[in-house]
Amino acid sequence: MLRKFQTATHNSGNLAKDLPWGARRAFVAVSRPLELASREVLFHAGDSGDGCYLLRSGVVKAAVIARDGQERLLAVLGPGALIGELALIDDEPRSATISALKTCQLLHLTKAAFFRLADANPQVYRQALKLLAQRLRGANDTVVAQGTVSVSGRVARTFASLADGLGDEQPDGRILLTYKITQNDIAGMAGVARENASRAINDLLREGVLSRAGSFYLIERPADLLDMAEI
Amino acid sequence: MLRKFQTATHNSGNLAKDLPWGARRAFVAVSRPLELASREVLFHAGDSGDGCYLLRSGVVKAAVIARDGQERLLAVLGPGALIGELALIDDEPRSATISALKTCQLLHLTKAAFFRLADANPQVYRQALKLLAQRLRGANDTVVAQGTVSVSGRVARTFASLADGLGDEQPDGRILLTYKITQNDIAGMAGVARENASRAINDLLREGVLSRAGSFYLIERPADLLDMAEI
DNA sequence: CGGAAACTGTGATAGAAATCACAGACACGG
DNA sequence: CCGTGTCTGTGATTTCTATCACAGTTTCCG
Numbered sequence: 001m002l003r004k005f006q007t008a009t010h011n012s013g014n015l016a017k018d019l020p021w022g023a024r025r026a027f028v029a030v031s032r033p034l035e036l037a038s039r040e041v042l043f044h045a046g047d048s049g050d051g052c053y054l055l056r057s058g059v060v061k062a063a064v065i066a067r068d069g070q071e072r073l074l075a076v077l078g079p080g081a082l083i084g085e086l087a088l089i090d091d092e093p094r095s096a097t098i099s100a101l102k103t104c105q106l107l108h109l110t111k112a113a114f115f116r117l118a119d120a121n122p123q124v125y126r127q128a129l130k131l132l133a134q135r136l137r138g139a140n141d142t143v144v145a146q147g148t149v150s151v152s153g154r155v156a157r158t159f160a161s162l163a164d165g166l167g168d169e170q171p172d173g174r175i176l177l178t179y180k181i182t183q184n185d186i187a188g189m190a191g192v193a194r195e196n197a198s199r200a201i202n203d204l205l206r207e208g209v210l211s212r213a214g215s216f217y218l219i220e221r222p223a224d225l226l227d228m229a230e231i
Numbered sequence: 232m233l234r235k236f237q238t239a240t241h242n243s244g245n246l247a248k249d250l251p252w253g254a255r256r257a258f259v260a261v262s263r264p265l266e267l268a269s270r271e272v273l274f275h276a277g278d279s280g281d282g283c284y285l286l287r288s289g290v291v292k293a294a295v296i297a298r299d300g301q302e303r304l305l306a307v308l309g310p311g312a313l314i315g316e317l318a319l320i321d322d323e324p325r326s327a328t329i330s331a332l333k334t335c336q337l338l339h340l341t342k343a344a345f346f347r348l349a350d351a352n353p354q355v356y357r358q359a360l361k362l363l364a365q366r367l368r369g370a371n372d373t374v375v376a377q378g379t380v381s382v383s384g385r386v387a388r389t390f391a392s393l394a395d396g397l398g399d400e401q402p403d404g405r406i407l408l409t410y411k412i413t414q415n416d417i418a419g420m421a422g423v424a425r426e427n428a429s430r431a432i433n434d435l436l437r438e439g440v441l442s443r444a445g446s447f448y449l450i451e452r453p454a455d456l457l458d459m460a461e462i
Numbered sequence: 463c464g465g466a467a468a469c470t471g472t473g474a475t476a477g478a479a480a481t482c483a484c485a486g487a488c489a490c491g492g
Numbered sequence: 493c494c495g496t497g498t499c500t501g502t503g504a505t506t507t508c509t510a511t512c513a514c515a516g517t518t519t520c521c522g
Contacts, residue, residue: 064371066375066378067461068379070379074371074374086364086368089361089364090361090364090365090368095371096371118353122349122350122353125356125360129356129363130320132360133316133317133321136317136363136366136367137321137323137326140295140305140326140370142374143303144295144305146377146422147303147377148299148301148303150509151508182468182469183469183470184469191374191377192509193509194469194470195470195471195472195510198469198470198471198472199471201470202471202472381479382478382479413500414499415498424480424481425499425500426479426500427480429501429502433500433502
C-alpha cells in the first residue's frame with residue numbers, strides 16, 4: 001500500500017544508494033558503462049540475458065506486449081534503479097522489454113561479477129532481497145487495484161507511482177514529474193484505454209489535484225491523489 | 232509466462248527442497264513447530280510480524296481485502312512454500328492475510344534466526360532471491376493478464392496456477408487438484424465476480440478441459456487449459 | 463519554417479462483465 | 493435425519509469500459 005510518497009531523492013528502490021561504501025565502489029569498479037539513446041531498447045522480453053544494469057541517469061520503461069498486441073507498462077524507472085535483476089537471479093529469459101524514455105547512462109554488471117560481489121558482501125544480498133520484496137509488494141498492490149479500483153482511480157494510482165519513483169518534491173509539498181510522459185504510457189501503466197486515461201486525467205486537472213506545467217505534470221495535492229487512488 | 236506445469240512434487244517455489252542438506256537441517260533445528268486449524272488465520276495484512284513460516288503440510292491462501300470489501304486472493308500455497316517472507320525482509324507490515332484452507336503444519340523462524348542462518352550460508356540468500364524472483368514474475372504476469380485477458384481466460388489461468396503449485400500429476404498426464412476449493416476463492420484469484428467464474432467453469436467442464444471428481448477438480452487437458460489462458 | 467507525424471480531447475456506440483434476483487443442491491452439525 | 497447455512501447455476505438488467513470516429517494541437521525534423 002502506497003501510504004506516502006517517496007520521491008526520487010529519498011527513494012529506497014535504489015540499489016546504489018543504500019549500499020555501504022565499500023560495496024558501492026566495488027560495484028562501479030567491476031561494471032562496464034553503457035549509453036542508451038531515447039527510444040532505444042536495452043533488451044526485449046524473452047531475450048536470454050547475462051547480467052543486470054544500474055541506471056545512473058535517464059528514465060526507462062519496463063513493458064510487456066500482451067498476446068493481443070497491447071503494451072502494458074510494469075514500471076517507469078529513474079536514476080538509481082536496478083534493471084534486469086530477475087533474469088540474473090533465476091536464469092530465465094528477460095521478463096520485460098526495457099526501453100529508454102530519454103538518453104540514459106547505465107552500468108552493466110555480469111552475472112558472475114554480481115555473485116562474486118554479493119558473496120563477498122552479504123549486504124548486497126540483503127539489499128537485493130529488499131529491492132525484490134518492494135517490487136513484489138508493488139506488483140501485488142497493482143493486482144488488487146486492477147480488480148477493485150475504477151479507471152479513474154487507477155489513473156490516479158499511476159500518477160502516485162510515477163511520483164514515487166521519479167517525482168521531485170518541491171518545498172511547498174507539490175510533486176513535479178521530471179520527465180515527459182505520454183497519455184499512451186500512462187494508459188499502459190493504468191491498464192486502461194488511452195481515451196479513458198485522457199478523460200480521467202482531465203478530471204484530475206479540473207479538480208485541481210493535478211496540473212500541467214508545460215509538458216510536465218505537477219501533482220498539486222498529493223494527499224488527495226492518494227485518496228482517489230483508493231489504496 | 233506459464234509455459235508448462237510444475238506440479239507440487241517438482242515445484243521449485245519450494246524453499247525447503249532446494250536448500251543444501253546442511254542448511255535444511257539447520258533450518259528445522261532453529262525453528263518452532265506450529266499447527267493451524269482449517270479457516271484459522273496465521274496473520275492479517277497490516278500486522279507487524281516477526282519472522283517467516285515454512286508450510287510443512289496443508290494448504291493456505293494469501294488474500295487481501297480491498298477497500299470495497301472484496302477479497303482478492305494472491306495465491307494458494309501448498310507444502311514446502313515459504314510464507315511471510317516479505318515482512319521478514321523489508322520490515323514492513325504483513326502484505327496479505329494468510330489463512331488455512333485445511334489443517335496445516337508449519338515451522339516458524341524468527342527474523343534473527345533467518346539472517347543468522349543466511350549469513351552463515353549464502354545458498355539461503357540465493358534461494359530466497361530465486362523464490363522472490365519467481366513470485367515477482369508471477370505477479371507481473373497476473374498484472375498483464377488482468378488487463379488483457381477475458382474473464383474465461385483468467386479463470387482458465389487460475390486453474391493453471393492452482394495446478395502449478397498444488398496439482399498432482401497422474402500417470403496419464405491429467406492433473407488432480409488435491410484439495411477442495413470454492414468458486415468464491417477461484418473468483419477471488421481470477422479477479423472476477425463469483426457468478427461469472429461459475430459460468431466460465433461450467434464452460435470448461437462442458438468443453439471437457441476440466442472435470443469434477445467428487446468435490447475435487449481434475450484438469451483433463453492441461454495443454455488446452457494453458458492455451459485458453461492466453462499466456 | 464512548414465508540413466507530417468504523433469499526441470490529445472470528446473462524443474457516440476457496442477460489448478463485456480458486474481450486479482441483482484432467485485432456485486436448487488450439498489453438507490454437516492445438532 | 494433433518495433443517496440451516498453455505499455453495500452453485502442461470503436468467504435479466506445495469507453499469508462500466510473499450511472501441512470507433514474524428515477534429516484540434518503539439519512537436520519535431522528536414
